[in-house]
Amino acid sequence: MGIVVTGATRVDTDSLETYGEWDFDGAVTSPTFTAHPRTDPVTGEMFAFGYEAKGLASRDIAYYVMDAHSKVLHEVWFEAPYTSMIHDFVVTRDYAIFPVMPTTTDLDRLKAGGPHWQWDPSRGTCLGVMPRYGTADQIRWYRGPARWAYHFFNAHNEGTTIHIDGCVSEAQAAPFLYPDTLVYDAPKGVSRVTRWTADYAADEGNGFEEQVLQPEFTEFPVIDDRVETGRQRIGFAGARVLGDEHKGGNGIALLNSILRYDFDKQQATGQYVLPEHFTFQEPVFVPRDDDAPEGDGYLLVLANNWTTMLNDLLILDIAELAAGPVATLHLPLRLRSGIHGTWVPEHLVQAG
Template sequence: MAATLVKNYESTITDDRHPYLTGAWAPITEEYNATDMEVIGEIPDDIDGIYIRNTENPVHEALGRYHPFNGDGMLHMMAFKDGKAEYRNRFIRTRGFEAEQEAGESLWAGWIAYPVQSKRPGECASQQGLKDASSTDVVVHAGKILTTFFMCGEGYRLDPYTLDHLGIEAWTPIDGISAHPKVDEATGEMMFFNYTEHAPFMHYGVVDAKNKLQHYIPINVNGPCMPHDMAFSKNYSILNELPMAWIPEMLEQGIYMPRYDEEKPSRFAVVPRYGQPEDIKWFEGKPTYVLHWLNAYEDGDELIMDGYFQGNPMPDPLKDHPRRYSTLMALLDLHSLEARLHRWRFNLKTGETIEEDLDDEVLEFGMFNQKYAGEKYRYVYSAKPKKEWFLFEGLVKHDLETGEKQTLMFGENRFGSEAPFVPRINAKGEDDGYLVSFITDMNTDTSECVLIDARDIEAGPVCRIMLPHRIPSGTHATWANGEDIRVANAS
């Protein structure tokens, strides 16, 4: 292995008991470049592009109670071309990260830190007053990486191959960008949303293939809410107002505490991609909370959308964990939340909503072939969560046409993340490609990148590429085709 340590940051973390500061979630401080890594198997020569995963990776001791979603963003990138691979990782140098590096300590309290107060309230903050860590999501749009924060912060752009920082996204609205903007590979457009505690409470926008903001409208929901994701079809974008919202009396004290109201329906705003507020069609569905949607597509008068329905969005604390962590662990446990693959059908002519479960297994963090985004598709690749932990111990492939499914387990004490689909060069079908994921192996305190044949995931990895260090578990990942990046950057 040829690995170069680029920089090592000094950590001030002393908490060695927190379940999300230890084990597979233990943060790291080093940034590496690596080539000629040890490979078990053979790297395919029929893929070209980059796999990127965002992770929550705090450098400094938290102010008050720590929530893993507040950790500093760190990107891990593996580039593939001609049967070779190159790895890099870098912290996302947000304004908050830079300020805390200069101060040598945490300056902002996190989501669940109350009553502890931030030392610099209002500076470098997301719309909800937290440090904008840009640690939640990552996409590639117009040839550059864009990272975002789940509580609506600034968008940060990075070079897709070097991970050099290119600054704050110039078109970022005053109310920020939520995690999970959606890129339509067919048009190069990117749809996004944000949400705030002041009217109109939500906005939706479209950025074109040249990275210019072309459309931005209010979505008039009933009050402060906390959507996490959106979906799109060829002609429509789908926003949501689910019955999980900030408690108004707590908001008045600057405390962002959610409450679930099972008496209220889920509401869905269907808007033409460049539509106006008066064009929105609202649909209602069963009460739930949804972290992540999959795909949406049009079929006659129906708009069909898939995602992960939660049967128990506000679970009781877990009894087998210390009391100080029991509520946190339950809210991060997808088994407690009872997340399962689900389908919504919105009839654009009658206004009717029809729902059905597609499986009763607890799954989340699904991926699919992005060439089929907004179109009818067949295959879904979901992450299989470990019970009582925000960790993923396997993958499940669903064939939505036949109902068949395959399962791959990573192995005892081996944890991955959502696994983007990597199309083969000149692919012949929807599942003609690979799944890619970083795996953290707590048996050996190491990490690796695995490629899995998407047509037969049960066969296991076709190759394992050993990283120069153990990387922490994280949230979201993406794949971007190399030719698309080169074309975007040449134009």
């Protein structure tokens, strides 16, 4: 199944033929559906949400839990403090977390033909936390300074204490999302490996703690999916080597390396840097075998060659990450930046 922000799109797992938009047999009534559903490898459940769920600029969010066969088990509707672009969210063993950050919309602006989304740091950040199978009256909002994150590694909880790990910047990273009244601040738009910590036992309105774990510009974080919703030790992300003005454009095009990060040690423990004129898209993690320890395996990653304007598929052995690819597939074409992907083991495809 492929997911886009306007709805879910169903595909054939064998042929990859697109069947079209799918509403889970009528069970999902939100017209929007997240680009980043989460799964629990223990229960097989999938967690998803839609924002602007009652129309343009509405504050409504719809939250869904599906079983391994895509049957909707749980549905909750609630309102966010304000309407925000919510590209990603995270789920733990006990909680679901909805990051509302100040890239906002306004119905009057839309009616006047203005842009859908604009950065508005005056709003601050609100983390909505609710029990994983909770109800609308159980959501609590924890507030902090204006921040932006497109993507998160994962989250886990220890009792009521919740840790959320992502690639976070002090300001919106995309310059085209700034209103004329604000100046784009490129250094503040650099996202870094960051941990937010909130306590569900604390009263609503309390803040959350923030800890920047890694100084390098990082984006497109991934983990070993076998530990999702639990405590992850290892994460991977595209990164930019500090001080290296790598050729190939700006923004995400500056991701010229793959970083391995150890959350227990709170430090990078491996990195592969591409040759000049190459940049990365998002890596995909593949376990070495079914019983491999967490984070042991391979990374599949598309590399953009800015000289030939073609793509290579690199296979990196995580145990020897700095050594570079163990295999390279030179593609005879230029692929669009698909950015995201997921490795699905054959036994899960066969199980339907």
